[in-house]
């Protein structure tokens with residue numbers, strides 16, 4: 001009799017399995033659902049990521065790394081940064097193209113496309129820059145190449161100086177995308 005009552009109160013084996021499956025699926029679903037929220041919060045609370053710009057006069061390379069052939073070469077821009085909580089030493093804050101056209105004549109461009117912020121490539125075979133996102137093209141000296149390009153201005157050139165006879169220093173800065181004029185990001 002007792003045994004009968006006990007077995008009546010317990011759910012059948014199949015029901016129990018179903019219950020565990022449902023619970024497991026709910027836990028997984030909730031965890032996956034929370035992931036974007038957690039990522040969003042990480043970005044929101046991280047002051048480094050909130051900052052859209054980094055700038056400064058930065059030593060990028062030396063003249064030895066730049067043959068006098070006018071061909072743009074890409075260099076990372078590395079600097080120390082401090083945010084509200086931490087000091088980061090030697091972290092990449094951007095990248096530039098440098099081209100050397102004479103003994104001490106250099107040109108520097110931010111790699112960021114002025115249309116919407118993708119990184120442009122320099123195509124050796126064409127001798128020009130091309131943005132992979134929406135096909136803006138720029139001449140080797142940074143001007144708009146194709147007038148149908150969606151970018152409203154040429155590549156953002158940066159001030160570059162040679163110090164101590166061979167060090168290449170660049171005044172690194174980011175600019176707002178989507179405008180015809182260069183508007184620095186503060």
Ligand code: FES
Pocket residue numbers: 113114115116117118131132133134135136150151
């Ligand atoms: S971001 Fe470069 S063309 Fe759109």
